[in-house]
Amino acid sequence: NAGVMQNPRHLVRRRGQEARLRCSPMKGHSHVYWYRQLPEEGLKFMVYLQKENIIDESGMPKERFSAEFPKEGPSILRIQQVVRGDSAAYFCASSPRQLNTEAFFGQGTRLTVV
């Protein structure tokens, strides 16, 4: 049973481009959480999704950011028109049900905006 897979591991984008970050949860997991880690900081919650539904997006910026978790395929975090301040490590965690006691993290995607 493979762990949570995130790709790419590293992503470089120029200002104004779009960034697409993918997260494939562990087999049997239907709950996905996205977090952002700025340098020298802890992880900050962005969004919580179940299959085809956004449950909690209270941590996600209202503009330029969107997330989806389709019935088939990985969860996608999309950042449009990236700016330097979007440079960070983005982590996803998956769990078989809502309880965070069984959440497993991916290795993260480091986004660098140049």
Add this chain to the structure above:
Amino acid sequence: AQTVTQSQPEMSVQEAETVTLSCTYDTSESNYYLFWYKQPPSRQMILVIRQEAYKQQNATENRFSVNFQKAAKSFSLKISDSQLGDTAMYFCAFSKLTQGGSEKLVFGKGMKLTVNP
């Protein structure tokens, strides 16, 4: 809103010694979980130990144990017999229990632990 505070940004310890990492939190919830995560240079977030707030007994996992003081809202991590592989960032985290809602993790800023040979 919940907050998690790790007041020590950095610590170092000699191999085989014991070290304690401190964490305090603030919440009005009565049912919640507390966690310690380890983040080595590989950046992978690894769960070290978790504690359910309704359990009075402190959680232990091999060399790792916690001192959970619910009234003081304190949740410290003790690492016994430190090993070089324990060198990492350590994050304390909080999650409230909900029924059908989001159980997102709230993290502290982290503490860098270095184990010296």
